[in-house]
Amino acid sequence: MNVSDGGDRAVSAPPVDQVAAGVFVATAHAYTTTTTVIAGDDGRCLLIDPAVSVAELAGLARWLGERGLRPAAGWSTHPHWDHLLWSRALGDVPRYATPRAAAVAVRERDALVADVQREAPGHDLALFGQVEALPGGEIGWPGPRAVVYQHDAHAPGHGAVFLPDSGVLIAGDMCSDIEIPLPDLDDPDPFGGYRAGLAILAAVPGVTAVIPGHGRPGDAAEFRRRLAADLAYLDAVAVGADHPDPRLTEDWLRAEHARALSRARTPHPS
Numbered sequence: 001m002n003v004s005d006g007g008d009r010a011v012s013a014p015p016v017d018q019v020a021a022g023v024f025v026a027t028a029h030a031y032t033t034t035t036t037v038i039a040g041d042d043g044r045c046l047l048i049d050p051a052v053s054v055a056e057l058a059g060l061a062r063w064l065g066e067r068g069l070r071p072a073a074g075w076s077t078h079p080h081w082d083h084l085l086w087s088r089a090l091g092d093v094p095r096y097a098t099p100r101a102a103a104v105a106v107r108e109r110d111a112l113v114a115d116v117q118r119e120a121p122g123h124d125l126a127l128f129g130q131v132e133a134l135p136g137g138e139i140g141w142p143g144p145r146a147v148v149y150q151h152d153a154h155a156p157g158h159g160a161v162f163l164p165d166s167g168v169l170i171a172g173d174m175c176s177d178i179e180i181p182l183p184d185l186d187d188p189d190p191f192g193g194y195r196a197g198l199a200i201l202a203a204v205p206g207v208t209a210v211i212p213g214h215g216r217p218g219d220a221a222e223f224r225r226r227l228a229a230d231l232a233y234l235d236a237v238a239v240g241a242d243h244p245d246p247r248l249t250e251d252w253l254r255a256e257h258a259r260a261l262s263r264a265r266t267p268h269p270s
């Protein structure tokens with residue numbers, strides 16, 4: 001089976017870990033970006049946020065093929081370029097996002113395309129961002145239940161996915177061990193919106209493992225620790241106070257932190 005869509009590029013499979021029975025996480029090189037694979041019935045799988053490079057998507061498709069898995073559906077947790085990717089080798093299947101996220105993917109398409117061409121060139125733009133709005137709160141597919149929790153922290157219509165059978169929460173760009181909270185600074189109430197999103201995730205019953213969009217998966221205790229760390233960060237920054245978060249390890253994170261602080265100190269007319 002030819003699953004390479006990268007031309008002459010080498011197919012580099014990202015490392016894959018199993019976090020629960022039938023739930024796999026592949027970790028890409030750029031930004032420690034995760035892809036979640038949920039195995040379902042008859043060799044089908046649900047694919048969440050496949051990322052990042054053309055070679056990594058080709059490697060992911062090969063990994064699935066070697067295990068007899070083929071996508072039945074895709075889910076995009078939120079409308080940022082690195083969560084809207086797909087490749088031909090992953091199949092022509094429905095790809096969903098929350099209604100608000102799907103609307104943003106259309107409205108902001110030109111900027112998103114510019115982002116992906118700059119950050120991860122070579123993707124098939126005809127497939128990029130082609131997500132449809134999922135009505136209702138559950139992804140219908142032949143596999144374990146996948147319940148959507150929608151909020152507006154980090155991006156409009158951010159949709160975390162919870163698997164009640166295994167207790168795994170796929171959080172999107174929240175609850176990371178390596179990134180501070182990154183509120184959507186275009187939101188009229190970025191910090192309040194982020195807190196509301198965290199409260200929704202904190203109230204999900206029976207979480208046994210969390211998978212962040214960037215970083216490493218964690219167990220239930222680690223999930224609670226990250227929620228507390230994120231709340232502590234937001235409590236400080238929302239009132240314009242600096243906060244020595246141990247995750248401020250890279251220049252781009254320090255720059256985002258400075259933007260958030262400046263936004264808190266200069267309230268937006270809304």
Ligand SMILES: [Zn+2]
Pocket residue numbers: 078080154155173
């Ligand atoms: Zn994001």
